[in-house]
Amino acid sequence: MEINLFIISDNPVSLAGLETIIEQDDKFTLIGQAVGGVDGMRCLDRAGLQPHVIILGEPSSKKSIYEDAQQITSRYRRHKTRPKIIVVSQNDDDDAVFTALRVGVSGYLAHMRSSEELLHSIKIVAEGGAVFSGTIASRLSRHFSTVPILPEISGLSDLTSRELEILELLAGGLSNHQIARRIFLAEKTVRNYVSRIFTKLEVHDRASAAMLARDAGLGQETRGARIMKHEFASGVA
Template identity: 85%
Template structure:
């Protein structure tokens, strides 16, 4: 399903129509996207500059959006992998910009794997089981201004894990990987050899070997095991391992 570009005043910026905070919504769930859009458009502090279903349409639309959003909202991502892929693509899209949008997740899924994956890739807010639309709008404003915000139950759990959770999306090197490198890293994390990866994604084994070498350099690791640990911490590789053991 492709995204629908809006034609109302929320997609442009002229004269007195300029709003304070520009927003972009990416969701794997069209119903969730419509709900978020309805809430946001009720508040004059925000301009919805774009919306899309899925990461591919989302990135294409982001790249073609005249106004850079201050916050990208990931609505009801289908999995922690979806959170990871969306966040990494946003980082990549704005790599050459002086600033990039803040990111926040709005989801009913608040299990630890999803929340910690979001933190590792630089998400500034994670809301689940919201009590009101005002809670969402206030949280967006906090994130846009550089703050961090989490639902009460998530914040409580984070306080217990604070000493072990490291929010270092820039220093891990993962944000430097291309989409193809991320794909190959996930297969490495799943335990596949270069030969198996080559067969899986229809590349020459030598090409895969070159990709793996570049991945090691960007992650500043020297072996597959170390690369796999970083990837699995970010939520990659689980699906591959499940397929192989089925």
């Protein structure tokens, strides 16, 4: 199977390096590349390209990952197949990784040991799999193994994944403005989500919603999250 690739990178040096690696394997065809998400989206639109995998190389921030992935998803929503997304970055902090997971990337590679690791990972993602660098995978495993099972609370099961995400931030004490900045939404949109959450939970204020959320284990720093932060700060793999 020949795999069509498109690269978007905020860093021209990273872009050139990724191109050099990809050219080593004749199973890959680089059908386009761009510096920055804006030019990348224009190129995809103008040429009507159908890549199997889009690589986000050295994104400048977690916001860049979020926005590029969201725009890719939006552009290919009506296609039979949507390109898989893989992030290649030296930045493997928790915020960046979890932002990537939240927007549906299929892989996140950091501190690669060889070009073969990238090539092999692209093949896995193109075939529908998911890949993460060893240190990231171990941290994710430890995190999810310590996430508590949420008790059944009336209305909680009716919430969408986005509503649960906002409820958790609300329970953590964040204002609508802070939530909007954290997940890159308009403050008005967050207010609308909060109103729907109140309706589904049958509460009338933030304090009541936060209390229900905390009873379910939301809005609190779990033991797994504390471990991850400690280990990352200590440089422990």
